[in-house]
Amino acid sequence: MELIHRNLLIGIHDALQETFFEDRKYADKVIERLLKAHKKWGSEDRKVVASIFYDIVRWKKRLEYYIGESAKPSNIYRMIVAYCLWSKTHYKKMEELEGVKIADILTKLKKGTVPSKAFEHSIPDWLVETMERELGKSWEDEMYALNEQAPTVLRANSLKTTPKALIEELRAENVESFLVADYPDAVELEEKKNVFITSAFKDGLFEVQDASSQLIGKLLDVKEGMRVVDACAGAGGKTLHLAALMQNKGQIIALDIYGWKLTELKRRAKRAGAHNIEARLIDDNKTIKRLHGTADRLLIDAPCSGLGVLKRNPDSKWKIDQAFIDRIKIEQQQILTDYCKIIKIGGKMLYATCSILPSENTKQVQTFLKNNPDYSLLKEEKIMPSQGYDGFYMALIERKA
Template structure:
């Protein structure tokens, strides 16, 4: 591979924004990709993947390059040189790479790879927490898996098409996909690519949604005609899946505290041809209280640490702080206690997170069941990334007596 100056400059600019100014990697990459209209898909792919790669391995590369935060531009170039050297890419004769100790970089990598928290490039406190909650062996496997690049996975919108038809339509566009029998609505891209420019996407034939996330809506055991409440709907990834399972029959009330997310959900629902979704902005507790004892089924896709989705959000491990985890556990407890009151007698509830930590998952459910005897646990599912090959997730199905 030959390095191109303008692509490398864009990557370094993006990394400085992510590392020093706390900008979100996905937003930075989106902005970078609009920087030069002459860039082809390979150029944009290089900028996106290199940026994410260096963000993912920030601690390891910084230790090898012997630089510390806040990083200067020269520091980031040194980290870039480490990335390129470890990838076996020949460094061009640019001033930024003068005196790069190639042999020393490889030696330092071998030496530091013996220390898990540096090899897997995570903060000390997170490594300690992972061991405490999952155990040494399981945590080692899980964090290694969470450092792999996520695959692009589509969820077929069965309101508009079938898996077979969509697979054939994409194949005609030279987009090859594979299937997994455990995920009936999923198509996995063989090669990463921008599927958002296709007519199939514009016509609402699919959404991009990780395979583990696709397990949540079916877990609720809903039927067409039911009244379902998605309490933390956000921009509606799981809401839209619920609508397709319900075949547009019945009612889905999509709640969220952020109005702009619900506006995005409306836009997506229109594209998907999902007509049974009613977004409601939680402006006060009245919105929630009006739904007490009214729902056949309630989905609580709770806010969480997001540790199960580090494959697609590698910058999250640098933003996450121990005190945030304490706050989010308290929020989860409160949400579960309050929103569960929407479930009518005989109805069902799913509590789900994209976390791998038992303290956010089964421990929260156990605590809730202890305090709310009218609910019983039907089943739960722990999805670890190293076992599934996809995101880490948790879901518990509860029934109200």
């Protein structure tokens, strides 16, 4: 049995409290703050804390079954104990934790079964219904995959290096990695490491970007000298990839409704040496109208449920519901309708989501094409989590003459 020390357990407890009960903060931000606040923890301790924290977030509903009630602040220690027993991670004074008694948990563990699919896959009841309705018999295969830990994949910044050279740079800093077949810029870590403290990161040699996400820039088929609009740029992960594919030649206009995300994009672009990006805040409809008919390529990385990336964002399944998905589908269709006019006649746009639900993907594109006959579908790609990396959907659409 692995041994977890009390001070680490207290850190995990506090992080779970923040994630589930204190403003429902994003898990990645919570763990980042926790690790920064405990600089004296060694690398192995930090790895244990992050791993257990994410596992408990991921398996929350199953752990609720083992403790006999739903999560609440007073139950967090009981959930940690249930996780320790289930995963054979040992805390030698479990009974001292808030008076936790382990006999009932052990009884349920010995049964080896749980009463429903929602408990088995540790997802809300509504999500079982949604996944089964939209994906049919394959939904459980995808849930098994989504409950695995995500690999860490980097995108070598071709403005500054190559994947092979990046592997050597990282090896010099005690980070082992390898090339990923069929993903020309991808490098995968052999084990999770804090790559953000490396000189390679500070020098802008890479960005952390899942292999599936890297296919988006490739499918959009950008060329040097083009005018490209990234309509939902966020903090710019895909924008930076487009800049690298264009070798800094041409123009990329990065749009978003959040100024703080564009500020982060500018900071990342400077580190990456991407000089052909102009960030613009969408503060009214005129921002979009001024761009009508001006772009050779348009990327719409649309807001979505995020169900394709639960491997790396397991907390999101506890923070959305069916009503949220219904609202986001209306927003997706509105964005497609409003932004499609940005491309020139003969130009191409890529509609992408990190969802695996057809109602957010293929059906949205079908509805758009039905209402806009002067656009046609050129190519469609569906990447499922069971294939190994994040789940993504991409549809390349042309504006016809």
